[in-house]
Amino acid sequence: MDSGNTEKxxxxxDLPDDCLALVFHHLSSTADRNRCSLVCRRWLAVDSLSRYRLSLRATASLPASSLLGCRFPSLSRLTLRCDRSSLSIPDGVLLSLSSLCPNLVALRLKACRHLSDDAFHSLALPRLVEFSASSCNFGASALNSLLASSPNLESLSIKRLRGLAADPPSLHVSAAASRLRRIHLKELFNAQALAPLLAGSLQLESLTVVRCSGDWDQILEDATVKVRGLVHLHIERSHVGDRGLSAVARCASLESFNLIKTPDCTDSGVAGxxxxxxxxxxxxxxxxxxxRIGDVGLTGLAKNCRNLKELVLVGLNPTASSLGELGEGCPGVERLALCGSETIGDGELAVVAAKFRSLRKLCVKGCPVSDDGMGALARGCPELVKVKVKKCRGVSVEGVExxxxxxxxxxxxxxLDEEEEVHGKDNLELVVGNERTNVAATLSPSKSIVLRARMSFLVIAGSIRRW
Structure with a gap:
C-alpha cells in the first residue's frame, strides 16, 4: 500500500471462504482458532462450517443444542471431558448427538460419571468408527447398545470403566464386533466380561491390555481360536502366563509383541x-x-525371528551367548535397548558391537558397563548413528570423548549417575552432533549442595501451601 493512502x-x-478455512486448519492450537472465530461474523461462519474436531468441557450446564446443532454442522470428531469437581453432562445431552451430529466418526468421553446405561439405549451413530471412554460409570449394558447401533465401529478404547465391575459378564457379540480392528483395555475390574467380545472380533489387529483383572490365559485361548490376524499385542501387568502365550503363538501374522511386567511368563512362553x-x-x-526370562527365550527369538528390527530388553539378564545368537540370527536389527540389567557389561557390549552389523540406534541404561564398552562400540557397529548411555556409573566423559x-x-x-552429579565431576548431559556440542556447566560440590538445599526448600514450601 502507498504510504500516502490513508484508506483502511x-x-x-478478497480471500475466498475455502482459502480462509484452509488457513484456520493450519493454526497451531484450538485456542487460536477460537479467538479467530470472534473477529467478525464471516470468520465465525467459516470456522463453524469447517470445524471437524471439537473438545468441550462436559459439565451439566453444557448447551448441547445450540453449540453442536447450529454452530458445527460438519463436526466429525467430538471429545467430551469433565473434571472431578464438576457435575458431568446428563443422559439427555448424549442422546441429542444422534440428531445434532449425524456425521460423527469419533466420540471420546472422559470422566462423564453421570452418564448411565440408559443414555446409550437410544443412541444412534451409524457412522461411528472410533469410541473411547475413560473414568465413566456405565457398564456392559451400555457397551452392548453402542455396539448394536454402530455397525462401522473399528476402534474401541475402555479405561477405568467402573460400571463394568458391577455388571455380570453379559457383553454379547454383535454385528459391530466383527468389524473391530483395535481394542484398548486399561485398569478394568471384571475384565472377563469382555471375553465374548474379543472372541467375536474376527478382524482384530491390535490388542492392548494394561492392568486388567481376570484370567487372561483363558481369555486369550478362547479369542485365538478364531482371531488369528493379530498384528500388535501389548500385555502389561495382567494375569497371563505361558498358557496364554502359547495361545498367542497361533497368530502367525503378529509383528509387534510387548510383554511388560508379567511375572508368570517364562522362557518357555517367549520361545513358543x-x-x-x-x-x-x-x-x-x-x-x-x-x-524368569533369559537366554532360552532370547535364543528362541534368534532362531525363529529373522525379520526382527527392534528389540527392547528391560529387567532381563542376558549373557554374551544369547546376544551373539541374536546378532547372527537377526541380522536386520536396527534398534536395541538394554536397560536395568545386571549382566550387561563390557564383554556383552563387545559382542553387540561385533555381531549387530545393521544396528543404528543403541540405548544402554542402568547397566554395569565402563569406558572399555564405549571403546568396543567405537570399533564396531558400522551403521550406528545414535547412542544413549544413562545411569551407567562406569562410563566417564573420557570414554564418551x-x-x-x-x-x-x-x-x-x-x-552421569546421581553420585557423580553430587560430587560435580563432570557435566550432566552431553550431546554430540554434526554441528555443535552442548555441555552442561560443571558444578562444584559446594554449589551442588546449595542448589539441592534450595530445591528441597521450594518443594517443602509448596507442600505446606497445598496443605
Missing part, C-alpha cells in the same frame, strides 16, 4: 511365541528383574 480496508475480504510368530519385527520384554573421536558426526546422549 480489510484485505481478507517366537516359534509361532516368525514375522515378529518389534519385541519388548520387561522381566521385572524376576529372572573417545567414542566421539572415533565416531565423528554421530549423535551421542550421555548422563
Amino acid at each position: 480496508r480489510d484485505l481478507t475480504l 511365541v517366537a516359534a509361532g510368530c516368525r514375522g515378529l519385527r518389534r519385541v519388548r520384554l520387561d522381566g521385572w528383574r524376576m529372572n 573417545f567414542l566421539k573421536q572415533h565416531r565423528p558426526g554421530k549423535a551421542l546422549e550421555f548422563e
Whole structure:
C-alpha cells in the first residue's frame, strides 16, 4: 500500500471462504482458532462450517443444542471431558448427538460419571468408527447398545470403566464386533466380561491390555481360536502366563509383541511365541528383574525371528551367548535397548558391537558397563548413528570423548549417575552432533549442595501451601 493512502480496508475480504478455512486448519492450537472465530461474523461462519474436531468441557450446564446443532454442522470428531469437581453432562445431552451430529466418526468421553446405561439405549451413530471412554460409570449394558447401533465401529478404547465391575459378564457379540480392528483395555475390574467380545472380533489387529483383572490365559485361548490376524499385542501387568502365550503363538501374522511386567511368563512362553510368530519385527520384554526370562527365550527369538528390527530388553539378564545368537540370527536389527540389567557389561557390549552389523540406534541404561564398552562400540557397529548411555556409573566423559573421536558426526546422549552429579565431576548431559556440542556447566560440590538445599526448600514450601 502507498504510504500516502490513508484508506483502511480489510484485505481478507478478497480471500475466498475455502482459502480462509484452509488457513484456520493450519493454526497451531484450538485456542487460536477460537479467538479467530470472534473477529467478525464471516470468520465465525467459516470456522463453524469447517470445524471437524471439537473438545468441550462436559459439565451439566453444557448447551448441547445450540453449540453442536447450529454452530458445527460438519463436526466429525467430538471429545467430551469433565473434571472431578464438576457435575458431568446428563443422559439427555448424549442422546441429542444422534440428531445434532449425524456425521460423527469419533466420540471420546472422559470422566462423564453421570452418564448411565440408559443414555446409550437410544443412541444412534451409524457412522461411528472410533469410541473411547475413560473414568465413566456405565457398564456392559451400555457397551452392548453402542455396539448394536454402530455397525462401522473399528476402534474401541475402555479405561477405568467402573460400571463394568458391577455388571455380570453379559457383553454379547454383535454385528459391530466383527468389524473391530483395535481394542484398548486399561485398569478394568471384571475384565472377563469382555471375553465374548474379543472372541467375536474376527478382524482384530491390535490388542492392548494394561492392568486388567481376570484370567487372561483363558481369555486369550478362547479369542485365538478364531482371531488369528493379530498384528500388535501389548500385555502389561495382567494375569497371563505361558498358557496364554502359547495361545498367542497361533497368530502367525503378529509383528509387534510387548510383554511388560508379567511375572508368570517364562522362557518357555517367549520361545513358543517366537516359534509361532516368525514375522515378529518389534519385541519388548520387561522381566521385572524376576529372572524368569533369559537366554532360552532370547535364543528362541534368534532362531525363529529373522525379520526382527527392534528389540527392547528391560529387567532381563542376558549373557554374551544369547546376544551373539541374536546378532547372527537377526541380522536386520536396527534398534536395541538394554536397560536395568545386571549382566550387561563390557564383554556383552563387545559382542553387540561385533555381531549387530545393521544396528543404528543403541540405548544402554542402568547397566554395569565402563569406558572399555564405549571403546568396543567405537570399533564396531558400522551403521550406528545414535547412542544413549544413562545411569551407567562406569562410563566417564573420557570414554564418551573417545567414542566421539572415533565416531565423528554421530549423535551421542550421555548422563552421569546421581553420585557423580553430587560430587560435580563432570557435566550432566552431553550431546554430540554434526554441528555443535552442548555441555552442561560443571558444578562444584559446594554449589551442588546449595542448589539441592534450595530445591528441597521450594518443594517443602509448596507442600505446606497445598496443605
